[in-house]
Amino acid sequence: MELKAETTVQRHSEAETGADLFIRALVDEGVEMIFGYPGGAVLPIYDAIYKASINHVLTRHEQGAVHAAEGYARVSGKPGVVLATSGPGATNLVTGIADAMMDSIPLVVFTGQVATHVIGTDAFQETDVMGITTPITKYNYQVRRVEELPRVVKEAFYIARTGRPGPVVIDIPKDISSESAVVKEKREMILPGYTPVAAPNVLYLQKLTEEIRNSKKPVILVGAGVIHAGASQALLSFVEKRNIPVVSTLLGLGAFPGAHPLFFGMAGMHGTYAANMALYDCDLLINIGARFDDRLTGNLSYFAKKAVIAHIDIDPAEIGKNVPTHIPIVADAREALEKLNEMDPPIQQAETWLKQLEGYRNEFPLWYRSGKNALAPERVVELVYEQTRGEAVVTTDVGQHQMWAAQYFTFNQPRRWVTSGGLGTMGYGLPAAIGAQLAAPDETVIAIIGDGGFQMTLQELSVLQELRLPVKIIIINNQALGMVRQWQEAFYGSRYAHSLIPVQPDFVKLAESYDIQAFRVENEAELRHVLKTTLPNKEPVLIDCRVDGRENVYPMVAPGKGLHEMTGVKP
Amino acid sequence: MKRIITVVVQNRSGVLNRVTGLFSKRQWNIESLSVGPAEKPGCSKMTIVVEIDDDIHLDPFIKQLNKQIDCLSVSDLTDQAIVARELVLIKVLCHPQILGEIRAIVEPFRASIIDVSATSVTIEVTGDADKNDAIIEMLKPYGIKELARTGITALPRGRQRSVTEIKPRSVI
Ligand SMILES: Cc1ncc(C[n+]2csc(CCOP(=O)(O)OP(=O)(O)O)c2C)c(N)n1
Numbered sequence: 001m002e003l004k005a006e007t008t009v010q011r012h013s014e015a016e017t018g019a020d021l022f023i024r025a026l027v028d029e030g031v032e033m034i035f036g037y038p039g040g041a042v043l044p045i046y047d048a049i050y051k052a053s054i055n056h057v058l059t060r061h062e063q064g065a066v067h068a069a070e071g072y073a074r075v076s077g078k079p080g081v082v083l084a085t086s087g088p089g090a091t092n093l094v095t096g097i098a099d100a101m102m103d104s105i106p107l108v109v110f111t112g113q114v115a116t117h118v119i120g121t122d123a124f125q126e127t128d129v130m131g132i133t134t135p136i137t138k139y140n141y142q143v144r145r146v147e148e149l150p151r152v153v154k155e156a157f158y159i160a161r162t163g164r165p166g167p168v169v170i171d172i173p174k175d176i177s178s179e180s181a182v183v184k185e186k187r188e189m190i191l192p193g194y195t196p197v198a199a200p201n202v203l204y205l206q207k208l209t210e211e212i213r214n215s216k217k218p219v220i221l222v223g224a225g226v227i228h229a230g231a232s233q234a235l236l237s238f239v240e241k242r243n244i245p246v247v248s249t250l251l252g253l254g255a256f257p258g259a260h261p262l263f264f265g266m267a268g269m270h271g272t273y274a275a276n277m278a279l280y281d282c283d284l285l286i287n288i289g290a291r292f293d294d295r296l297t298g299n300l301s302y303f304a305k306k307a308v309i310a311h312i313d314i315d316p317a318e319i320g321k322n323v324p325t326h327i328p329i330v331a332d333a334r335e336a337l338e339k340l341n342e343m344d345p346p347i348q349q350a351e352t353w354l355k356q357l358e359g360y361r362n363e364f365p366l367w368y369r370s371g372k373n374a375l376a377p378e379r380v381v382e383l384v385y386e387q388t389r390g391e392a393v394v395t396t397d398v399g400q401h402q403m404w405a406a407q408y409f410t411f412n413q414p415r416r417w418v419t420s421g422g423l424g425t426m427g428y429g430l431p432a433a434i435g436a437q438l439a440a441p442d443e444t445v446i447a448i449i450g451d452g453g454f455q456m457t458l459q460e461l462s463v464l465q466e467l468r469l470p471v472k473i474i475i476i477n478n479q480a481l482g483m484v485r486q487w488q489e490a491f492y493g494s495r496y497a498h499s500l501i502p503v504q505p506d507f508v509k510l511a512e513s514y515d516i517q518a519f520r521v522e523n524e525a526e527l528r529h530v531l532k533t534t535l536p537n538k539e540p541v542l543i544d545c546r547v548d549g550r551e552n553v554y555p556m557v558a559p560g561k562g563l564h565e566m567t568g569v570k571p
Numbered sequence: 572m573k574r575i576i577t578v579v580v581q582n583r584s585g586v587l588n589r590v591t592g593l594f595s596k597r598q599w600n601i602e603s604l605s606v607g608p609a610e611k612p613g614c615s616k617m618t619i620v621v622e623i624d625d626d627i628h629l630d631p632f633i634k635q636l637n638k639q640i641d642c643l644s645v646s647d648l649t650d651q652a653i654v655a656r657e658l659v660l661i662k663v664l665c666h667p668q669i670l671g672e673i674r675a676i677v678e679p680f681r682a683s684i685i686d687v688s689a690t691s692v693t694i695e696v697t698g699d700a701d702k703n704d705a706i707i708e709m710l711k712p713y714g715i716k717e718l719a720r721t722g723i724t725a726l727p728r729g730r731q732r733s734v735t736e737i738k739p740r741s742v743i
Pocket of ligand 1: 398400401402424425426427449452453454476478480482483484
């Protein structure tokens, strides 16, 4: 979508308001759309948006705006832009900003603020946005002079998208956006402390090549860093030339083709047995753009203990943080892989190792009970995969359904998988799907959501209604906070404290009240039929899938256990 | 153990919050913090003394500090040869009759009396933390009315046996 900004042509000659400068700065950054919600402190900015007829998506809650921007960023690779008012508008963004920080999503978030002369007086809708967002942003600004606004916006976009991406907040007091100034200042960035490196140290790359040559049991762990760096192609040639098995983190899914014979699945708490054993048993672990999160590693005292650890990451602070690293490579994943690809591929001697892993894959595939009468939630994901032939962007919420989506949907391309990993934010799935659909208008976007998390941000159905976005919402309805219920079953003697919720709205009627087509399905045949008839339509659809509420996510690495101690690996 | 960490930052509002936030997140209590302009215009140097029990977490912490956008360099001076000084102002109860006594205590510390009134004197002393603790102990019996310590500020010595300067730039 093109940004139409009529007021952006005159440059530097006349006085411009802060709000005009804001619009101009966004146009200069090539921003296609803003996700936002108006209020007192941003009225001057909204007025400028009105005049410039900039593309603005009105969500129905600020949390929706920030998750939509995250979904947009994940799918498009460009920074998501958010706008909210001061006080409650800004605090409603906090969850999403923290989410973006954890998952390294580039966002530029604008918040209104009370006028500079009343800051500190507890003025109406004043909150200390700088104070609140400092620990959950890559950087944050409060604009104190109109003249500095263009430079601040330029820096913010640069910081958000370069190095390890992340959210940047710009707090704009109301007088700054309404005040006029003739801006003569050059917009040169002043960031002497920020010099993201991309070029890898060649000596370490050589060391890695050598280790690959010596290794009998190598494995590559891919994380979202590969996706951020656009390194999928380079990764594929690296892997194929060297015949090294690949496993993925939750957020790395799609960085490497899921259907590739060298791919052994997602690793970690609900990963495949083969992937986890590969990490446990390897003698060389090449981590590319993953941060050794605890849900991936399990108990660190058993993690890859026999391995030489190589870690390619753009953020030096990640290297050695959780796992001692022998070959640290601070670099952009694509640069590192391209350099490695220029080096001679070492002679491969891992045939026995591949046989071993293939053995695990065949002996311990993912499994679930398919009840005769009840619809298995895993089957729902499988059917969605079949019916879309995998040609879809999938967003999820957080919980069991998220793990099933990760396990049973095969992602062959990057930027098709949109999920909240690090923060595990319920309420993410629906708004993220809105952003994803806007970023990829021609793609099928599927939002796989739990009945619990759906009720956290379902107000965003209004956006589907208003923009007729053809998102397909699949509610995995187990009438429970399933993941909580599962843990209570496993670790708290089946004492289901506040996790069973049989009382819920009629999701079908609810969707219909938003003028969204909706269906309730209770078995495979119904689901197959509904998918077949609705998937091709360019209209929003909600499918309430009544699934077997007793189903648990397996296999599992219980908390405190090592990756080799998975339970539920077989029926 | 007690660590002395210096951080050179861009002098922008909010940067102190960003730096100290990384300590408070871990519940590491900052013992002293001194900030002032650094040699480079527009930059400030913070000298932070902090008790850190868990050395395993130190290295990732220093890297996280280093990657802050406004952070130009971070050094852990703990294991380096350094010069470290703190300025202390001590207001002691003192009648004119015992001024001589106080003077005698102060002199060996190369401290000086910078304010005298009918009931008190104010003493200025500069030194490392041990020396300053010692003079404070000596003056306690007279009654310390007020005490102000700047916290130490430090520089590595010109000659080092081994330099463990952390990478002097942010690389995220
Ligand atoms: C905002 C938020 N609150 C609480 C949690 C803790 N939590 C994790 S999974 C889960 C249950 C989710 O239930 P539901 O959305 O129905 O999905 P299911 O697990 O049943 O698939 C909860 C409460 C969370 N991740 N996020």
